[in-house]
Amino acid sequence: MTQAISDSVSYLDEPKGIKSWLFTLDHKRIGILYMWSIMVFFFIGGMMALIVRTELLAPEQILVSADAYNQLFTLHGAIMIFLFIIPGIPAILGNYVLPLMIGAKDVAFPRLNLASWYVYIIGSLFAIYSLFSGAVDTGWTFYTPYSTQTSTSVTAMTLGAFILGFSSIFTGINFIVTIHKLRAPGMTWFKMPLFVWASYATAVIQVLATPVLGITLLLLIFERVFGIGIFDPALGGDPVLYQHFFWFYSHPAVYIMILPGMGIISEVITVFSRKKIFGYTAIAYSSLGIALVSFLVWGHHMFTSGQSELAAMIFSFLTFLVGIPSGIKMFNWVATMYKGSISFESPMLYTLSFLFLFAIGGFTGIMLGALSLDVHLHDTYFVVAHFHYVMMGGTVMAFLAGVHYWWPKIWGRMYNEKLARISAALLFIGFNMTFFTQFILGTKGMPRRYYSYLDQYQPLHAFSSYGSFIIGIAFFIMGYYLIHAIFKGQRVGKNPWGALTLEWTTTSPPPPHNFEQTPVVTDGPYDYDRIMIVGDERVYKDGPEEGKEIAKEVDSESKK
């Protein structure tokens, strides 16, 4: 493998100047541009959630009026979905590590990649504009006919989401082509890390589903501006058709959110179990399976909308299919840990949180997919809790696992592990306090999106709100130690975790063109059964005599 090059220039230092960042074509720098901008919106969306939860401490007004409350939960949803969680993992971590993982110098279309960031910024400006021009109170789903009638700034917000769609499509095109065409010599499809497989499946969904969101939002805008009438019952249109259109995108979109997260889990779990991943091919194909099934189930969001009984039954049946590929993944992850030498560094803590929370989120998803039960639970807090278990307990936990896993690679410096573990624990506790309570609230009949409620719900609402404050604290601690690490963290070598994928064979942070020389891949991404990393270098347990001896030595040392 490549020699350690201590004096190589890092992509962070060269070239210099703000312009070199704003016009960079380097996928790593674009990933970082995305990171800062997405984090701003994550912060805004998070603060909105905290205000909403504070308001819900009691049935009467505490902080904001009812109208402001409607706008806050809508904006929390719209910002978190369109500006944080959809671009989150692909645009930040995917952009950064995907080319590194397959041994490429960059993504296939670097200019398109930069353009996607600018498009993201333009789209987000529309969203911000709508914030200050009357906000939006429709819920993040913009359901007609209310969204065509409300006087709030729906047009600007949907135009923003429409534009953000292009950013998503650009990223998707880039990833598919990069994976097809730019793999390093020896990097066959089945030697690709599973994060790459997951990103591929994600990109397929981005490309196939996002255009439908585009036309849907365009029709909504036309409806508002020109009264075109496609969704307007007064003009012969059908509002339920809007829901079909919307969910044809937005259901696959939740897999745009979760699939790359699942990819991260596959990476982290095998590295910190020091064991070859169990069922590589099954996990790889299940990503594609999820991508396919995701397009067949959208109608389960519409069981109470007035769609036909037949359609509801078909969609309910198809929804159960999602359990199969997701189950395959869960079992394989657990089997990977079995008899591994597991270490509990912070990325692994987030991964374990993910496994626990995603299992709950997934199971409640199956419950909600059952037609007869959903009719009762529809639009209650049960749905809110399910959604947050999957999206926050699933995607956000996986995102954080990835952030903690690759942070030393990105900056070349390590964060404070002790604080990281504390915040991981706080997050887990706070999350379950907040959202498990909401399952109970939902089964007791508390409808979602309500400003006020009956007194009997008050204790549970208050408990949920206290949990959200713990989540807030955990994120502030995390923000502190992660940013501190960028400037003051301890420097790390190439491979602080002892992982086998290609991004750990280059320096931390990597040079501008990723690798000193194009890597030639001979080993699988998870061959922990025959390779171990000793001081950044690979030692083959089944290799020449020396290798075996070093392996034994290190083994016996670690036992002490």
Place this chain on the structure above:
Amino acid sequence: MEHVLKQDTHVAHHFSDAEQQRDSAKLGMWIFLITEVLLFSGLFTAYAVYRAWHPETFINAHKFLNVGLGTLNTVVLITSSVTIALGIRSIQVNRRKQAIGLFIATLVLAAAFLVVKYFEYSHKTHLGQLPGKYYTFTGIEGTDPQVFFSVYFLLTGLHGLHIVFGMAAITWILIRTINNEFSPEYFTPAENVGLYWHLVDLIWIFLFPLLYLIG
């Protein structure tokens, strides 16, 4: 990592050779094309739903579309597809002047398509056969005739917009051809614009019978 073709200025640093770059660009273009297909699919779905709900209206309303003009436009677009395909072929065999002529012909045909469309639109505006709430025409029997015109204007409008984008793209490759930037070794942008233009033609091939020729 050696740069195989140093002399080839079109190869970006992250590709190992011109062939890899060309393949990538074409694959990217094809993926972009399927996003276009999915974009139109929403409107085709709306068409299917409303036609199934109002079959009589659709039959009655489509009689107010001019089959002659629709056929003319179909012929115009098919011809333009032939001219752009031949234009790209001319680049492949290094006949630059011929390519320039064919690209200009394509542009003229595209403009002709829009002119015909303009006459159709203005005629309908005149009669009040407009979408949604602007529909004022009274001569069509059946439920909700305005829905037919909503679907008609959306489909042809979005398609017309793509014609305009296509004309801009053809102008761009025309200028690059005039500047002698293409050669039999490198003409990927022209090839990709060609693909886009054929897709626009392909969508019209479906729009034409669905809107103008309802039985």
Place this chain on the structure above:
Amino acid sequence: MDKHKNHITPVSTYLKVGGALLVLTGVTVAVSFVHLGPFNLVVALLIAGAKASLVGLFFMHLLYDNKLFATIFSISLLFVSVFIILILFDTLTRDAIYEQKAQPIKATQLIEKPN
């Protein structure tokens, strides 16, 4: 044939395909004036499909190019049909719940009036 070499289609092929497309256009217009009931739609779509295939295979070079392109293009058509068919399952069978024939809600049934 090496698929990576530039394929140069002969001029005559382009012209023949163009001619075929024009002929098919004539056929589809002619057929539309014959009353076939629901089969008008079927015939129209079959002819459009044939024309689209000609454009795809010859003008867009799917016949000679990397088969991956044809594959992804077919996948997109597959998803379009999923989209349309699953929605029609709803809109065509709505009268199974409601007594009246599936009809959009009337303006007078709006609960909330526009501002």
